[in-house]
Amino acid sequence: xxxxxxxxxxxxxxxxxxxxxxxxxxxxxxxxxxxxxxxxxxxxxxxxxxxxxxxxxxxxxxxxxxxxxxxxxxxxxxxxxxxxxxxxxxxxxxxxxxxxxxxxxxxxxxxxxxxxxxxxxxxxxxxxxxxxxxxxxxxxxxxxxxxxxxxxxxxxxxxxxxxxxxxxxxxxxxxxxxxxxxxxxxxxxxxxxxxxxxxxxxxxxxxxxxxxxxxxxxxxxxxxxxxxxxxxxxxxxxxxxxxxxxxxxxxxxxxxxxx
Amino acid sequence: xxxxxxxxxxxxxxxxxxxxxxxxxxxxxxxxxxxxxxxxxxxxxxxxxxxxxxxxxxxxxxxxxxxxxxxxxxxxxxxxxxxxxxxxxxxxxxxxxxxxxxxxxxxxxxxxxxxxxxxxxxxxxxxxxxxxxxxxxxxxxxxxxxxxxxxxxxxxxxxxxxxxxxxxxxxxxxxxxxxxxxxxxxxxxxxxxxxxxxxxxxxxxxxxxxxxxxxxxxxxxxxxxxxxxxxxxxxxxxxxxxxxxxxxxxxxxxxxxxx
Numbered sequence: 001x002x003x004x005x006x007x008x009x010x011x012x013x014x015x016x017x018x019x020x021x022x023x024x025x026x027x028x029x030x031x032x033x034x035x036x037x038x039x040x041x042x043x044x045x046x047x048x049x050x051x052x053x054x055x056x057x058x059x060x061x062x063x064x065x066x067x068x069x070x071x072x073x074x075x076x077x078x079x080x081x082x083x084x085x086x087x088x089x090x091x092x093x094x095x096x097x098x099x100x101x102x103x104x105x106x107x108x109x110x111x112x113x114x115x116x117x118x119x120x121x122x123x124x125x126x127x128x129x130x131x132x133x134x135x136x137x138x139x140x141x142x143x144x145x146x147x148x149x150x151x152x153x154x155x156x157x158x159x160x161x162x163x164x165x166x167x168x169x170x171x172x173x174x175x176x177x178x179x180x181x182x183x184x185x186x187x188x189x190x191x192x193x194x195x196x197x198x199x200x201x202x203x204x205x206x207x208x209x210x211x212x213x214x215x216x217x218x219x220x221x222x223x224x225x226x227x228x229x230x231x232x233x234x235x236x237x238x239x240x241x242x243x244x245x246x247x248x249x250x251x252x253x254x255x256x257x258x259x
Numbered sequence: 260x261x262x263x264x265x266x267x268x269x270x271x272x273x274x275x276x277x278x279x280x281x282x283x284x285x286x287x288x289x290x291x292x293x294x295x296x297x298x299x300x301x302x303x304x305x306x307x308x309x310x311x312x313x314x315x316x317x318x319x320x321x322x323x324x325x326x327x328x329x330x331x332x333x334x335x336x337x338x339x340x341x342x343x344x345x346x347x348x349x350x351x352x353x354x355x356x357x358x359x360x361x362x363x364x365x366x367x368x369x370x371x372x373x374x375x376x377x378x379x380x381x382x383x384x385x386x387x388x389x390x391x392x393x394x395x396x397x398x399x400x401x402x403x404x405x406x407x408x409x410x411x412x413x414x415x416x417x418x419x420x421x422x423x424x425x426x427x428x429x430x431x432x433x434x435x436x437x438x439x440x441x442x443x444x445x446x447x448x449x450x451x452x453x454x455x456x457x458x459x460x461x462x463x464x465x466x467x468x469x470x471x472x473x474x475x476x477x478x479x480x481x482x483x484x485x486x487x488x489x490x491x492x493x494x495x496x497x498x499x500x501x502x503x504x505x506x507x508x509x510x511x512x513x514x515x516x517x518x
Contacts (some may be wrong), residue, residue, distance in 0.1 A: 042312050043302045048416070053301050053499045151424075154413045157307070160431075165410075168427040172419075240312045 008224075009034040011070040011094075013061045016044030017157060017248045018189030019076030022099070024253055025212030026074075027232050031224050034233045036068050037249075042240035046079040047123020047150050047188065054125060058084030062091045064237070070094055074215055078103075078122055078187045082129035099211035102218035103185055104135045109217070110207050111183050114139075119177070119206070120146040121198075122187030123153065132187055145181070149173045149191075156190040159251070162197045170201045180205040187211075193252070267483075268293040270329040270353075272320045275303030276416060276507045277448030278335030281358070283512055284471030285333075286491050290483050293492045295327050296508075301499035305338040306382020306409055306447065313384060317343030321350045323496070329353055333474055337362075337381055337446045341388035358470035361477035362444055363394045368476070369466050370442050373398075378436070378465070379405040380457075381446030382412065391446055404440070408432045408450075415449040418510070421456040429460045439464040446470075452511070 010032045012019055016039045023037055038061060040046075046054050058080050065073055073096045075081050075088070081098030089096045107118070118141055120132045127133075127148045136144045151169055160166060180202035186192055192210045199208055238245040269291045271278055275298045282294055297320060299305075305313050317339050324332055332355045334340050334347070340357030348355045366377070377400055379391045386392075386407045395403045410428055419425060439461035445451055451469045458467055497504040 042308060044307075048303075049301060050500045151413050151417055154410050158410055163431075164427040165424070165431055168423040172422075172424055241309045 007034070008032045009036060009068065009070050011035075011065040011068060011073040012037045012076050013058075013065070013073060013080065014039050014076040014189060015046040015057075015079065016041050017245055017252075018153070020249050020252050021189050021192045021210070022074065022076035022212040022215060023234065023249075025210070025216045027234070027253065029216045029220075030232060031216065031219060032232055034235065036065070036070060036235050036237070038064050038237045039239070039245050041238045041242075041245055045123065045150075045153055046077060047125045047153065049079075049125060051083045051125070051129070054079055054083040055087050058088045059091055062088055065092070072097060075099070076189050076211065076215075078189065078211060079125045082122075082126045082131040097215065097218070099189075099215055100131050100135070100187075102214040103187065103209050103211055104132070104139070105221075106214035106217055107136075107183055107185060107207075107209050108139060110209075111141075114141055115143060116141065116182035117179070118144045118183050118185065119181035120144060120185045120187050121149045121152075121173075121191060122146070122185075123150045124148045126187050132185060145177065147173055149188075152194060153188065153190045156193045161193050166194055166197045167201070170198065174201065183207040183209060185209040266293070267291045268295060268327065268329050270294075270324040270327065270332040271296045271335050272317075272324070272332060272339065273298050273335040273448060274305040274316075274338065275300050276504055276511075277412070279508050279511050280448050280451045280469070281333065281335035281471040281474060282493065282508075284469070284475045286493070286512065288475045288479075289491060290475065290478060291491055293494065295324070295329060295494050295496070297323050297496045298498070298504050300497045300501075300504055304382065304409075304412055305336060306384045306412065308338075308384060310342045310384070310388070313338055313342040314346050317347045318350055321347055324351070331356060334358070335448050335470065335474075337448065337470060338384045341381075341385045341390040356474065356477070358448075358474055359390050359394070359446075361473040362446065362468050362470055363391070363398070364480075365473035365476055366395075366442055366444060366466075366468050367398060369468075370400075373400055374402060375400065375441040376438070377403045377442050377444065378440035379403060379444045379446050380408045380411075380432075380450060381405070381444075382409045383407045385446050391444060404436065406432055408447075411453060412447065412449045415452045420452050425453055425456045426460070429457065433460065442466040442468060444468040 075098050081100045085098045127146045133144055133146050184206045195208050236246050334357050340359045344357045386405045392403055392405050443465045454467050495505050
């Protein structure tokens with residue numbers, strides 16, 4: 001990573017608005033001078049789509065970011081991270097980071113015992129890829145449950161973060177879970193927005209792993225120093241309805257300040 | 260319409276799986292020898308996207324159907340019908356039917372009194388277009404309420420047609436409705452699958468207007484004779500995960516037979 005440069009520009013790629021939760025973490029830590037965000041809102045969501053389609057969309061995002069002189073690219077989207085990273089890395093001349101490996105590292109830093117109950121939540125495509133499950137098994141975690149919780153995505157996009165719709169969905173998705181897990185991996189950038197609801201559902205017990213915080217931790221452990229940059233400029237691009245995306249950005253990033 | 264032809268082939272275009280509810284109606288009435296279905300599953304849903312994007316996708320669908328010698332095209336998707344029909348008609352050399360005008364006609368045939376309470380449900384893009392609302396007002400209907408109920412789409416796509424998630428969503432969306440409407444226009448091809456739940460919510464009172472039944476009625480009133488064709492061949496194409504779409508088709512079209 002070109003950490004010695006005076007000016008650091010990161011690209012953040014997401015299928016839609018979800019990656020703004022990663023932006024939130026990057027802004028909070030002040031790791032970059034400029035964030036170029038691209039949300040492929042014309043084709044969102046990716047999580048219900050096939051691997052080949054997701055790879056194609058990932059490669060097209062590389063084309064988009066080639067218009068900017070970015071130093072690194074973060075694919076905030078777990079679905080893209082699960083399917084398209086190797087191909088995207090082949091096609092780019094800057095480092096491309098996903099969120100799955102950082103998420104796994106963040107979990108490892110917090111949960112040492114290998115018989116802990118780990119719950120992985122993600123879209124259909126992320127869970128089907130078994131990327132989280134495989135990495136966790138490789139590290140010796142024995143009790144991993146993975147659930148496709150794709151309906152949380154449109155609910156969050158509608159601006160609903162708690163209440164009876166979210167609760168009904170949790171009862172539906174978690175119907176076979178008998179006791180609260182020790183950790184929950186929020187394997188989709190939308191899910192941090194309902195993190196509190198999920199935590200409450202499980203009685204406040206689980207450690208929550210959030211892609212945005214995980215990638216910040218990961219970048220810092222790879223040489224980016226926190227707080228070095230204070231006034232990050234955020235530029236937002238979208239393949240559809242950029243005005244709408246900018247409005248969501250204002251709401252979500254403000255919601256952060258209000259916390 | 261070329262009704263004199265021995266062999267009638269219809270194209271049915273939808274953003275994804277939803278249009279299969281229209282296929283169901285077409286199959287039931289046996290209006291065509293062959294149905295060529297195209298679901299743009301790589302970019303579904305359309306209902307959250309901008310008008311220009313929806314028009315572009317509609318025009319690309321025309322390109323797709325130019326590969327087949329279709330006699331007419333039905334755009335099953337209400338969102339496309341609301342935004343892209345004029346442009347699609349310019350670009351095609353066969354008649355292109357939407358579902359909004361047929362839906363309005365179906366309502367008019369069933370609800371005569373102009374002070375009836377009409378509830379229109381649709382995606383954001385459909386409701387924002389105000390196509391239903393304007394047509395209804397032009398016909399003198401005075402009491403029209405339109406609500407964006409986009410979250411029903413992913414719920415139906417998850418195979419959930421009733422129960423507490425659907426009920427929680429109805430309480431959310433219908434929170435300002437004080438008394439049961441006289442008619443509900445299901446202005447999205449996904450909604451017929453939760454028609455019973457909506458009807459029950461309103462105490463069984465409303466007349467339910469379903470795009471599939473409406474387009475059949477409309478085509479019949481425009482010269483296609485019902486029941487003329489018995490063994491319709493259905494060919495299904497998708498821009499992503501065609502296997503998944505064919506499976507949904509099997510489930511939904513079977514569900515119909517079981518009713």
